[in-house]
Amino acid sequence: MVFAADNQFFLRNIWYHAMPSRELKPGKTIAKTLLNEPILFGRTAQGEPFAIKDLCPHRAVPLSCGSFNGADVQCCYHGWRFGPTGKCLEIPSLMADQQMELSRFDVPHYQVQEVQGNLWIYMAESTTTAAPPPALEIPRVPGFADDVQPAMTYRMRFPCFIDHAVVGLMDPAHSPFVHRSWWWRGTQLNPEIKWFDPSPYGFTMRRHQMPDTMGRGYWLIGGVPQNEIIFYLPGVRTEEITTAKYRAVNLTTVTPLSDDETDVTFEFYWNIPWGFLLKPAMRYLIPEFLGQDRDVVAHQQVGLKHEPILRLIKDSDVLARWYYQLKAEYQRSQQEQREFVSPVKTQQLRWMA
Numbered sequence: 001m002v003f004a005a006d007n008q009f010f011l012r013n014i015w016y017h018a019m020p021s022r023e024l025k026p027g028k029t030i031a032k033t034l035l036n037e038p039i040l041f042g043r044t045a046q047g048e049p050f051a052i053k054d055l056c057p058h059r060a061v062p063l064s065c066g067s068f069n070g071a072d073v074q075c076c077y078h079g080w081r082f083g084p085t086g087k088c089l090e091i092p093s094l095m096a097d098q099q100m101e102l103s104r105f106d107v108p109h110y111q112v113q114e115v116q117g118n119l120w121i122y123m124a125e126s127t128t129t130a131a132p133p134p135a136l137e138i139p140r141v142p143g144f145a146d147d148v149q150p151a152m153t154y155r156m157r158f159p160c161f162i163d164h165a166v167v168g169l170m171d172p173a174h175s176p177f178v179h180r181s182w183w184w185r186g187t188q189l190n191p192e193i194k195w196f197d198p199s200p201y202g203f204t205m206r207r208h209q210m211p212d213t214m215g216r217g218y219w220l221i222g223g224v225p226q227n228e229i230i231f232y233l234p235g236v237r238t239e240e241i242t243t244a245k246y247r248a249v250n251l252t253t254v255t256p257l258s259d260d261e262t263d264v265t266f267e268f269y270w271n272i273p274w275g276f277l278l279k280p281a282m283r284y285l286i287p288e289f290l291g292q293d294r295d296v297v298a299h300q301q302v303g304l305k306h307e308p309i310l311r312l313i314k315d316s317d318v319l320a321r322w323y324y325q326l327k328a329e330y331q332r333s334q335q336e337q338r339e340f341v342s343p344v345k346t347q348q349l350r351w352m353a
């Protein structure tokens with residue numbers, strides 16, 4: 001399979017990770033571009049998150065240049081005020097006897113939801129706030145309640161289009177070359193054999209026992225761990241490591257900001273009572289690890305400028321191929337207003353890594 005690097009599009013009508021909830025404080029706003037759209041995120045004084053287009057409908061001044069009083073946003077140019085749903089509330093220049101239908105000047109608003117310490121935004125086809133299809137759930141980390149907070153969060157900006165960040169993060173063959181830290185692994189390649197199954201809007205690396213390298217050390221964590229990885233659109237990956245006693249899950253999400261910038265957010269959830277002891281080491285290891293992925297994608301940008309054809313080989317690029325197929329099918333099924341049909345088939349994949 002070949003893939004033209006310039007065939008770039010963003011998926012619409014789907015939930016994207018906007019930011020970790022704790023970044024958005026009550027009474028504050030954060031301006032952020034997502035899928036090339038300027039968006040103003042805010043949280044009311046009562047704690048309700050919201051998102052509206054960061055563009056005043058009067059003269060296009062970003063609303064983020066204005067002010068927020070914990071209830072509504074005021075533009076800095078002529079003081080028009082807008083509520084958290086984008087409703088135009090006031091035009092100060094109007095005289096008392098100058099009536100005007102203010103709803104003509106409403107700002108588009110986006111649906112947002114908070115789950116497990118993250119803010120998700122539904123990016124509809126157009127900003128006329130279409131409702132998400134009920135079948136499309138907000139991503140959730142399996143085995144944890146909705147009000148749980150991640151034990152750790154780390155975010156890194158990748159200088160690339162979303163597809164290259166996703167493919168780079170899921171790529172099973174790059175580790176011996178990209179992740180050459182002393183603490184991670186050597187350069188020796190070993191055979192990997194894993195089963196993959198289709199799962200909603202993505203695929204799952206079948207749950208399996210992890211290699212028995214710690215020997216008797218496993219009593220510390222309650223037995224030999226099992227590992228399962230789930231991936232789904234638009235770019236959400238959960239990796240579960242579980243023993244009879246404990247559960248640790250890494251949630252990785254990608255958020256496209258523009259055609260050449262993508263945020264990668266790496267979070268951990270666990271029920272390990274001594275998990276806090278892991279944090280100092282992880283604060284050091286995660287940036288180094290993710291930084292290696294980012295750096296190689298930055299090198300790739302140099303080559304992509306020449307609009308090359310990219311080649312996908314078996315079996316180590318099957319996951320990348322599935323990603324492109326899933327994405328294309330999602331878009332087609334939306335356009336044709338029909339059920340999504342997964343292109344993924346149960347398969348054993350074998351590669352050296």
Ligand code: FES
Pocket residue numbers: 056057058059060061075076077078079080
């Ligand atoms: S530009 Fe915003 S009120 Fe005039």
Ligand SMILES: [Fe+2]
Pocket residue numbers: 168169174175178179293
């Ligand atoms: Fe990597």
